[in-house]
Amino acid sequence: MKVPGAIAFLLATTVAAMAETIPLPRPRPVGIPGDLTSAEIAVSPCRSRLAEIADFKPLPSITGPGDCTATDVVALDAVLLPDKRRIVLFPAATLRCPMAEAVTHWIRDDVAPTIAALGESLRGVETLDSFDCRPRNGIKDAKISEHGRANALDVRALKVANGAAVGLTDAGVDKSLREKLRQSACVRFSTVLGNGADGYHDSHVHLDLLERSNHYRICQWDVLDVIETAALAAKKAAAAAASNPAVVDVSDIPLPRPRPVVLSDLSRHRSVRLREAGQRPLFSLFAPLLKGMPR
Numbered sequence: 001m002k003v004p005g006a007i008a009f010l011l012a013t014t015v016a017a018m019a020e021t022i023p024l025p026r027p028r029p030v031g032i033p034g035d036l037t038s039a040e041i042a043v044s045p046c047r048s049r050l051a052e053i054a055d056f057k058p059l060p061s062i063t064g065p066g067d068c069t070a071t072d073v074v075a076l077d078a079v080l081l082p083d084k085r086r087i088v089l090f091p092a093a094t095l096r097c098p099m100a101e102a103v104t105h106w107i108r109d110d111v112a113p114t115i116a117a118l119g120e121s122l123r124g125v126e127t128l129d130s131f132d133c134r135p136r137n138g139i140k141d142a143k144i145s146e147h148g149r150a151n152a153l154d155v156r157a158l159k160v161a162n163g164a165a166v167g168l169t170d171a172g173v174d175k176s177l178r179e180k181l182r183q184s185a186c187v188r189f190s191t192v193l194g195n196g197a198d199g200y201h202d203s204h205v206h207l208d209l210l211e212r213s214n215h216y217r218i219c220q221w222d223v224l225d226v227i228e229t230a231a232l233a234a235k236k237a238a239a240a241a242a243s244n245p246a247v248v249d250v251s252d253i254p255l256p257r258p259r260p261v262v263l264s265d266l267s268r269h270r271s272v273r274l275r276e277a278g279q280r281p282l283f284s285l286f287a288p289l290l291k292g293m294p295r
Contacts, residue, residue, distance in 0.1 A: 044097060046072060046101055047072070047097055050097060050100060050101050050104065053105075053108060054076060054078065054079050054080055054100070054101075054104045055077045055086065056074040056075055056076050056077055056100060057077065058073075059073040059074055062131065062149075062150060065133065066133070067148065068133035068144065068148040070096050070131070070149050070150040070151070071096070072096055072097040072098075073094065073131075073150055074095060075092045075094050076092060076093045076094075076095055076103065076104070077092045079103075080108070081108055081112055087107055087123065088123070088125070089124070089127050090124060090125075090126060093127050094130045095130055095131065095150050095151070095153060096149070096150045099152070099153065099209050102188055102209060106184065106185060106189075107125060110184035110185075111181060111184070115158065115160060115166075118174075118177065120162070121161040122160060123159050123160060123161050124159035125157075125158055126155070126156045126157040126165065127154060128154035128155070128156055129147050130150065130152070130153050131147060131148075132145070132147040132148065133148045134147060135148075137198075137200045146191070146208040147208075151208050151209055151210065152191075152206060152207065152208035152209075153208070154205070154207075155204060155207065156168065156203065156204045157170075168194065168204065168205045169194050169201075169202060169203060169204065169205065169221075171224055171225055171226045171228070172226060178223045179223045182221050185207060185221075186219035188207075189208060190208065190209050190212065190216075191207070191209075192205065192206070192218065192220065192221050193205065193206040193220050193221065194206070194220065194221030195221070195222055196220060196221065196222025196224075197222075205221060
């Protein structure tokens with residue numbers, strides 16, 4: 001009856017000995033791209049603040065390719081207004097947390113009240129690019145865009161409760177409204193580019209937090225109405241025509257004066273016409289008769 005107890009004792013000691021000899025796996029390294037690690041899960045002060053005013057998802061750090069890097073990255077889904085209404089970003093924006101926080105405050109504290117002052121209610125924000133690993137304006141060999149660092153957002157339009165879209169660069173939208181949005185954006189962000197900045201920003205407004213020396217800011221967003229837009233287009237067309245003049249119409253070039261007729265020319269031309277018509281000069285008609293005459 002004591003045999004089973006001895007066997008159990010032997011098994012226990014054997015397992016203990018094996019556990020001491022089998023090495024434990026190495027601890028998982030921190031900072032592996034493509035997956036959330038303990039370092040990513042740790043809540044930054046920025047994310048703690050953002051959680052009170054926005055809906056977002058934490059994302060892993062961006063580690064390339066090249067200079068496309070960013071830490072403390074989130075996917076900003078919606079902004080929470082003081083009355084707890086959600087202003088949805090569509091599509092959601094992949095941004096560094098500080099940029100997401102700046103965008104959230106702009107929408108929550110500036111854009112929504114400006115829309116509300118007109119008797120409307122903000123419901124959503126139509127975005128274009130957020131994170132996009134590319135050079136500036138997609139130009140080869142240009143400097144890396146702030147989009148490549150998840151530090152920029154392109155905004156096309158605002159959606160209000162009645163279903164209308166308020167295009168930020170649409171000349172048909174109330175000019176005073178767009179001027180207020182421009183002023184608030186240029187306070188919040190270090191770079192604001194809209195129509196008038198260049199040909200790449202005619203249909204949207206670019207916002208970023210690029211840090212420059214002496215805290216220098218760029219605010220290039222021309223807020224124009226329909227008449228001003230038409231006048232600007234006409235001015236550009238005139239400038240293009242002046243730099244590339246059209247081909248001259250040949251019908252406008254006067255023909256040269258006709259050449260004066262000279263007697264020698266008349267004789268020469270008459271002989272040519274007679275030969276072409278198969279005729280001979282008058283002297284050649286009497287040549288046979290003259291052969292028999294005395295000389």
